[in-house]
Amino acid sequence: MPARELAIGFDADDTLWHNENVFATHHARYCELLSRYHDAATVERVLLETELRNLELYGYGVKSFTLSAIETAIHLSSGRIAAAEIQHLLDLGRAMLAHPVELLDGAADTLAALATAGAHRLLLITKGDLRDQHGKLARSGLADHFHHVEVLPEKNVPAYAALLRRQGIAPENFLMVGNSLKSDILPVLALGGAGALVPYPILWAHERTDETPRAPGRFFELKSLHDLPALVTRWAATPAYGEGRK
C-alpha cells in the first residue's frame, strides 16, 4: 500500500525553539524586583492571576505579559513602585522580544529532512503575538521549510477545524507536533487527527491539563524531534482510520 500524503503541523515556542526558558529568566528578575514588597511565591501567584484575567482581552505573547507584569507590580507595591522600576519592566519585555531564537535539539535537522523528502506538507501553527512569531520564524532560519504559516488567536478545536478546512486537509491525514497537550494535541485528537507530544522541561501553568489523550494509535510521545521522521514514515504507512474500517 502506498504511503499517505500527510500534513504535519508544528507548534513553534518550546517545540522548535526555546521560549519558556526566556520567560523563566524574566520571572526570576521580576520576583527579585518585587522582593521588597512580597515573597517570590506571592509574586508568581498574583502575576499568573493577572495574566489569566487579562488573557481574553490581551491574548498571548510578550507584550501582554509585560502589561500584566506592570499591572501586578503596581498592585503588589500598593502603588509605591517607582517609574524607573516600571521602565525596567519595559526594558525586560523588550529584551524578551529581541531575544535570539535558540533552536531546540533536532529542529533544524528534522525539518530539513522532512522538507527535502517532500512527501508531506509542513505547516507552522502557533499562537501568540503576530509580529513576534513572524519575527522569530524569520530569525530561526526555518521559514523556507513550511508550506503554510498560521498564527492563531487561540489553539482549540474550532480553530484547528477551521484551519484544516481552509487548507483542505482531512483530519485523518493531519499530524500535529508540539509540547502542549492542551494546545497542540488534545484538540487535534478530538477532530480525528494524530498528535505527537514532544515535552519541554518547563510548561506554563496556563498550558497544564489533567486530561489524558484517549486516542489509541493516534497519540505519540517523543523524547525529541530526532524521533519524528521515523514516526512520520510509520504513520504515513498506516491506513487512515476511516480507510481502515472500509
Place this chain on the structure above:
Amino acid sequence: MPARELAIGFDADDTLWHNENVFATHHARYCELLSRYHDAATVERVLLETELRNLELYGYGVKSFTLSAIETAIHLSSGRIAAAEIQHLLDLGRAMLAHPVELLDGAADTLAALATAGAHRLLLITKGDLRDQHGKLARSGLADHFHHVEVLPEKNVPAYAALLRRQGIAPENFLMVGNSLKSDILPVLALGGAGALVPYPILWAHERTDETPRAPGRFFELKSLHDLPALVTRWAATPAYGEGRK
C-alpha cells in the same frame, strides 16, 4: 462579455469600523495627564517618535500603543510620574481594547449586498493585533460575509503578493478597499491590482504618504462604502489589463 469573478479585499480599522476616533480620544486624555510636564504638541510628538521607534519590535495595535505611551510618560516626566498614573494608562488601553465596534456608514449594507450577490470572493485583510482584530470582527457582526480573514504583520508589496499567491488570486482580479493609500492602495496597485480608497476623517501620522497613485483605470476614490457595489459591477465588467491587451 461576462463579468469577471473578483476577489475584494477590505481593510478593517477606519474602513469598516471606527478606530482612529478611539485613539484620538485616548490621545487627548493622555496629553491632559502629562500636561503638568509638557504641552500637548510636545507630548504628541514624543509619543509618535516612541511608537515609530518601537514599531519594528512591537508591531501595530493597542497593546503596542499602551507600552509606548507608558514609556513616553516615564521619559517626559523624567521619572516623576506616579504608579497610579501608569495604572490609569493601563486602564485607558484596556478601555480601547474593550471599546464597542462602531460600524462605518454603509459597511453593513454593502458587505451584505456583495455577499448575498455571491459573485465575488470577499476577504478581510488587516494588520494590527491578532487577538484584537479577531475580537473586533466577531463583535462587528460582519464575520460571516468573508471567505477569508487575514491579519498581516505588515501591509506592503511582499505581504500582499504572498497573500494573493496563497489564495490563488490573480492581481488583475483583485480589488482592495481601504482608507490608507500607503497600506491598502499603493502596494496593491504596484502588484497590478486595483484599489478603492475610502478616506476616513483622521489618518494616523504613520500612514501618511506623499506618493500619489499612478494607475489609470485601476485607482478609485469613493466617498463612502455605499458607492462600492456600483464600482464593483463596473470593474468586474472591465476586461483585465492582461486580457485587454490580447
